Amino acid sequence: MTITQAVRSTATQTPAPKRAGRVRSGTKRAASAYYWMVWPAVIAFAAFHTLPDIVGIFFSFTNYAGYGAWNFVGLSNYLNLFRDDRVLQAYGFSFLFAIVATILTNAFSLAIALGLNAKIKARNFWRGVYFVPYILAILVIGYVFQFFFSNSLPKILAGIPVFADNILTDQTWAWTAIVALAVWQACAFAIIIYLSGLQTIPVEMYEAASLDGASSWRQFRSITFPLIGAFFTINVVLSLKGFLQVFDPIIALTNGGPGTSTESVTLLIFRGGFSGGEFAYQTANAVVFFIVITIVSLFQFRVLQRREADF
Amino acid sequence: MIERTRTTARAAALLAAASLAIGLGGCASSPGDGVTTLNFFQFKGEALEDFGEMIADFEAENPDIRIVQNQVADADTLIRTLLVKDRVPDIITLNANGNFGRLAQAGVFRDFSSEPVLETINPAVQDILADLGSFGEEVNGLGYVNNANGVIYNQTIFDEQGLEVPETWDEFIAVCDALDAAGITPFYGTLADSWTGIPSWNALGAYAAQDGFFDKMREQGENVGPDSEVSFEKNFAETMDQQYALFSYMQEGYRGKTYDDGNAAFANGEVAMLLQGIWATNPIKQVNPDIEMGIFPYPATDDPDDRLLVSGVDVVFTMGKNNPNEEAAMRFIEYAFQKDVIEDFAASQNMVPSVEGAELSDDPALQSVKPFFDDGRITGFIDHQIPPSIPLIPIDQEFLFNGNAQAALAALDNEWRKVAARTIPVTTGEDQ
Numbered sequence: 049m050t051i052t053q054a055v056r057s058t059a060t061q062t063p064a065p066k067r068a069g070r071v072r073s074g075t076k077r078a079a080s081a082y083y084w085m086v087w088p089a090v091i092a093f094a095a096f097h098t099l100p101d102i103v104g105i106f107f108s109f110t111n112y113a114g115y116g117a118w119n120f121v122g123l124s125n126y127l128n129l130f131r132d133d134r135v136l137q138a139y140g141f142s143f144l145f146a147i148v149a150t151i152l153t154n155a156f157s158l159a160i161a162l163g164l165n166a167k168i169k170a171r172n173f174w175r176g177v178y179f180v181p182y183i184l185a186i187l188v189i190g191y192v193f194q195f196f197f198s199n200s201l202p203k204i205l206a207g208i209p210v211f212a213d214n215i216l217t218d219q220t221w222a223w224t225a226i227v228a229l230a231v232w233q234a235c236a237f238a239i240i241i242y243l244s245g246l247q248t249i250p251v252e253m254y255e256a257a258s259l260d261g262a263s264s265w266r267q268f269r270s271i272t273f274p275l276i277g278a279f280f281t282i283n284v285v286l287s288l289k290g291f292l293q294v295f296d297p298i299i300a301l302t303n304g305g306p307g308t309s310t311e312s313v314t315l316l317i318f319r320g321g322f323s324g325g326e327f328a329y330q331t332a333n334a335v336v337f338f339i340v341i342t343i344v345s346l347f348q349f350r351v352l353q354r355r356e357a358d359f
Numbered sequence: 360m361i362e363r364t365r366t367t368a369r370a371a372a373l374l375a376a377a378s379l380a381i382g383l384g385g386c387a388s389s390p391g392d393g394v395t396t397l398n399f400f401q402f403k404g405e406a407l408e409d410f411g412e413m414i415a416d417f418e419a420e421n422p423d424i425r426i427v428q429n430q431v432a433d434a435d436t437l438i439r440t441l442l443v444k445d446r447v448p449d450i451i452t453l454n455a456n457g458n459f460g461r462l463a464q465a466g467v468f469r470d471f472s473s474e475p476v477l478e479t480i481n482p483a484v485q486d487i488l489a490d491l492g493s494f495g496e497e498v499n500g501l502g503y504v505n506n507a508n509g510v511i512y513n514q515t516i517f518d519e520q521g522l523e524v525p526e527t528w529d530e531f532i533a534v535c536d537a538l539d540a541a542g543i544t545p546f547y548g549t550l551a552d553s554w555t556g557i558p559s560w561n562a563l564g565a566y567a568a569q570d571g572f573f574d575k576m577r578e579q580g581e582n583v584g585p586d587s588e589v590s591f592e593k594n595f596a597e598t599m600d601q602q603y604a605l606f607s608y609m610q611e612g613y614r615g616k617t618y619d620d621g622n623a624a625f626a627n628g629e630v631a632m633l634l635q636g637i638w639a640t641n642p643i644k645q646v647n648p649d650i651e652m653g654i655f656p657y658p659a660t661d662d663p664d665d666r667l668l669v670s671g672v673d674v675v676f677t678m679g680k681n682n683p684n685e686e687a688a689m690r691f692i693e694y695a696f697q698k699d700v701i702e703d704f705a706a707s708q709n710m711v712p713s714v715e716g717a718e719l720s721d722d723p724a725l726q727s728v729k730p731f732f733d734d735g736r737i738t739g740f741i742d743h744q745i746p747p748s749i750p751l752i753p754i755d756q757e758f759l760f761n762g763n764a765q766a767a768l769a770a771l772d773n774e775w776r777k778v779a780a781r782t783i784p785v786t787t788g789e790d791q
Contacts, residue, residue: 117465117785119783128780131780199615214551219760305756306553306756311753324746325458326782
């Protein structure tokens with residue numbers, strides 16, 4: 049029985065009409081304990097998330113510098129955003145980075161998850177190993193990677209000019225180093241999700257398929273992949289959303305450089321807003337970015353869910 | 360059962376209320392014995408002990424004042440949040456950078472123009488502060504100690520090679536060539552830390568920025584471009600060429616090295632010079648305490664008398680407007696500016712004191728820049744005049760990588776135009 053089936057069956061069982069007369073008042077309104085469980089979270093969410101969001105949106109219509117006096121400036125922050133080539137470049141970088149990193153993360157982690165789901169020796173050990181990157185702090189790993197790219201690789205691959213000259217300072221290719229770090233870390237969690245997906249597939253299906261003479265590739269294409277469709281959707285949506293907001297790996301590796309060639313939207317918002325003193329302007333940028341990410345995520349859900357298999 | 364839960368809840372609520380009351384009381388309590396407690400906002404981590412000693416000596420002389428030193432990290436952000444919350448510290452020290460200038464322009468600091476202590480300070484230092492920005496004609500800060508941004512050189516290597524400190528641009532290049540010919544790398548580049556390109560840019564650009572370059576830039580605002588009266592493209596071409604020329608004398612692999620690598624390499628005598636400021640001398644000495652080094656200003660000119668030393672006010676004293684403890688705070692500031700007090704502090708921090716007539720420490724690096732302070736031939740850091748929303752450091756780093764000066768200057772002008780166009784000044788101060 050899958051979770052969905054379990055949920056469905058319990059849902060139909062609950063309004064059992066047995067002692068309807070006496071229990072009705074109880075079933076109509078949930079016990080107050082449930083409210084006490086929900087309210088703190090709602091209040092905390094509103095206080096620390098929704099309210100600041102609204103305040104931020106409010107300030108995006110002003111010329112507030114983060115301190116001192118301010119005026120309303122209407123939509124000019126938003127209009128200026130679209131005229132700012134630095135902002136457009138940051139969006140270009142973020143999307144390029146996010147798309148490449150999402151494809152690589154999902155390809156690698158699906159492959160690794162298939163391996164970890166097979167009956168290999170020391171399976172739990174390997175599962176543990178592949179989960180380690182998720183536990184490590186990305187900034188710490190980032191500095192290890194930075195040392196690797198700027199000191200080790202130039203010596204190991206001294207024959208290849210891009211690596212010999214420290215790829216992090218190469219304007220054209222620095223972003224690939226950031227992709228490498230981000231994918232390396234993101235795979236850990238994606239593998240876990242794929243693994244749990246693979247474990248929901250009944251073994252009988254593969255038995256039946258092999259009796260029918262289906263090749264492994266055919267089994268993957270017709271059984272595995274369709275049946276983990278929901279997990280694929282959630283992984284792709286979460287990765288793309290996470291990679292669009294990339295921040296820490298950039299700070300650790302290139303700090304947006306060389307030049308502004310690896311400046312993501314979040315890095316630009318942080319830099320321009322806090323160190324740059326353009327609080328309101330970058331808040332407007334953040335609002336636009338929020339809308340963009342929401343639209344992208346909703347779009348992905350619609351497209352990907354259409355091709356998920358139900359069983 | 361229900362009864363018991365209620366009592367527990369009531370007890371918990373009481374406890375919470377009590378702890379809240381204690382918490383609030385703790386903030387508001389003040390000793391009623393006539394001692395004024397001053398809150399001292401101190402940004403400089405390495406000066407914690409020096410200020411601690413200064414405060415102890417001051418309190419010994421002034422038993423009616425108690426000073427609490429709050430050494431803070433990321434002072435520029437914190438002071439803004441304190442200002443927003445209207446919890447302005449009684450005494451403030453800050454690094455006099457562009458941020459200080461903007462805060463001063465916003466009119467949050469006190470006016471010191473009628474204070475007698477102002478008379479004792481080197482006017483050239485106060486000019487640097489005034490250039491950063493102030494509220495009208497006020498004096499919103501008192502420069503305390505200053506740094507110097509020059510070329511650090513290894514005196515032993517210079518003596519061995521029979522080289523003199525260069526005083527013109529041609530001499531500078533000749534020194535580099537001579538070192539190169541002798542098999543000594545002239546400079547150690549550390550561009551993996553992108554900011555390390557900026558000290559030399561500031562020093563070389565200071566010459567181009569004389570005669571009110573930035574005032575004119577601000578006037579032109581969004582009309583800055585190759586055809587305007589002044590622009591980066593028009594006035595800074597030589598600066599870029601000079602900087603690129605210096606970076607051609609770097610060691611192999613200078614793109615991948617960091618600031619710390621550079622200090623260590625210089626300390627161990629691997630290179631003859633560093634394009635850094637006086638702040639690097641302390642870390643260098645930690646690696647090699649016996650090194651003999653000096654500092655000379657970037658001679659980006661043909662006339663030795665035109666040389667300028669770029670100096671920043673490393674510590675500026677100020678306080679908030681309408682400070683209730685103004686009198687007591689002023690007494691501490693006056694104490695800090697006494698000659699012997701500032702001399703001790705500056706010597707320990709390896710900085711140049713602002714008070715006229717105060718002696719510098721015997722450190723040869725400091726002594727080598729002394730004449731420039733005495734003659735007032737100092738000028739401020741030009742990057743403090745550039746809005747921080749312009750990505751100056753990345754643009755300069757990119758230029759040093761690819762050598763495309765025209766593109767870098769056009770990018771700076773473009774950013775300047777955009778920032779000017781989207782910066783909408785606050786029209787009234789009452790609209791909060």
